Amino acid sequence: MRMQPKLRVLSGCLILAFGIGGGVLGVLAQESGGTGTSEVETLKKQMAQMEEQLRQLRRQVEQMEGKKGEQKEGPSAVAPPPEKPPAVADEQRMKRLEEKVDAALAGTKKVFPSMENPAIGLIVDTSAGYKSHAQTFNYGQPGTRDAGAGFNNDRPAGGDFDLRAGELMISSQVDPFTRAYGVLAGSADPTNNNQATISVEEANIITTRLPYNLTLRGGRYFADFGTLSRQHDHDLPFVDRPPSLDAFVGGEGQTDGVELSWLAPTSTFLRFSAGVGDKFGEDFGSPPNNVTNLTGRPLKGMTYFGKVQSYFDINDNNNFEYGFSIADSPKFTDVCNCGEFERQLLDVDFKYRWYPLATGLYQSFTVAGELLYDHGNEDPVNGGPRLNALGQPARQGAWGGYTYAEARLNRQWRAGFRFDYYQLPSEPELVTNPFTGLPASTLNASGNRTANRTYSPYLTFFASEFQRVRLQYNHYTDGNANNADEFFLQWTVVLGSHSHGFTDRE
């Protein structure tokens, strides 16, 4: 009688194990292309262990049945077998095994392609805005982009709804040596009835196993320059890109090229990078249209980048990071194919952060900014040489930059203020002496370079980690009574894979 419950348990478990095992192996065969092989191998090992344990139990039961039969036939000279472990212990063990199989099965039924290969996410970034009529809409018109109304003028004045970006991001480990990602972006094109223009914003390959703390990146990416030039528009701490960056770089700092970075073997974070690309952003370096079979692009016509970046913890709750960057194009052909010119852009970036570890989700404070100096002899907007007050080609510099402060008020609300300033790189040519009719620098007229300033308070609400609404007001003044006001309401969501990248860190 003592054996029967065991036999029932054993038979039931054998049926269960082989039935589940077959089913699991069938699921595994189907899922083998999707989920990682390590989980599959673990499951197989667990199943194999289960089956072996069941076989051992069966042998024991059979042995005991045999011995029981011998005992029934009559007294034997053989000593009775040792006491068996109680049936309860075996049943408990079987139950634990069953629970493990159940959990393993439950795990295999979940297919997470985004965990492995590839991760896919979509950003939808939209805005509603109103721009005062002091701004002119003159997108893509040479000679007018900076002419006294030089910011955010790639959208119409007045009321505007803008699909800023629908960005599809795909990333994956390629093999043990490299990973890669791509960003396909569609945004409303104001010159084409707001139809979405789709472009490849980024698509590049990154090594993961180079020696000596090196990493190589190649393809299309945002050059390692400054801070915000490396971020997509939807990742900015505010609605719009700082006007100074738009003036000097022109949008995101995209380049097609190759970049090598090195993490120094020091106890303080110190990182160097050097790269070369065909251009930088929209306004820096040789536009590809100007490179033809006849003209070509010399090596000096490329844009060369360099950056050194460091960081230190003041204490657990306070830290500071800073960097120095340069973009240099020694001899490039300008927008109008008027000749070969040179241009350098220098950048100093900094960020101070107070982030109390225990409550950082609910309160923090950040002050950050960049200071830029643009120097060269090319008019980046109109093409041709920069001209001094006498109308002579000249190398000239222009300063610009922004700073902002942002406070996290609680988990959902953040408030900030940004100040932006820049001088036009091509200013002297754009100002005409009203008496002579000749190009003149405002230096002559007023004794000052035109100072374009923007004051921008903003407020952000995070409904969740994946949805954000932001309200911002810009007041622009260029010192020449050309003032403009602008309101934005931005709404941004993230679908799918959600990766916290090192560059995107707060």
Next chain:
Amino acid sequence: MKRVQHMIRRLWLVGLVCGLTAASPTWAGEKIYIVTSLPDLADLARQIGGDAVTAEALATGVENHHAVPIKPSMVVKLNRADLVILMGMEYEHAFLPALLGEARNPKILKGSPGYIDCSVHVTPKEVPENLSRVEGDVHPLGSPHFNLDPEGGRAIAQAIYEGLVLNYPALKPKFEANYNAFLAKLDEKEKEWAVLARPLKGLKFVSYHRAWAYFADSFGMISVGEIELKPGIEPTATHIVDLLGQMKAVGVKVVFREPEYPETVPDQIAAQVGGVVVKMPLMAGGVPEVKTWFELIEYDIRAVLKAAQEAGVIGKV
């Protein structure tokens, strides 16, 4: 132009000098240098590794595990690490993958022997049926908070032991002795905790964040709900009203507040039901008096006991 080039050269030199004159490297010399995500894992790594290892955690224990700040100084630690030990099951998704991507240390990349995932022997709980973000910021592989369970500690220790032996087989006898000593201590502690926590069997509670499945199951407690609307989503007024209704209906008097979440709403909820709020750290270091994993479990059990007694749902023990 020459002036600019000169300026550029100066800037590079400044940067280089700053870096090279920085404090001398602080790696551990001959010892195996282990970087862990949580302080609990660093503690267990030291217990099993003994004097062959030095271990430090990226998190200090007070942070919200979804908001451990990514700091470049962590990159330096990971760059030098011989091993990285993590909870796994997407526990560290908010910070560790980004840091590993920047650390330039192939030894500790996912899939390498130096990447020790402590969830490999864990039977997951709360595996979601629905992976939609309608359910908030769910953990797709199940709840990763298995460090709050004695059996979770056993699984973690096993993973650490196996990882150490895989990477340093010559030190197996040392690791094995330490591992067995840990298991013996755990067996003893489990018996103590089982006795200590006996009065908590059947205790109903709510928590700020959904993190207590392993702890509750281990000691027979029942989670009735969370203050967060969904994982990672702050509560709405409607949700708080619903939660209060549930609590009153089934007699919940104990409210768990993980230290990284605010006090106001839990205090208000407890006041509404005549209950008690208890501070419950999710990791070692979450409160000053908890420095090790054993202390974490003990602290959490005793804290709940005290709160339950104060709330009058159990007698004095």
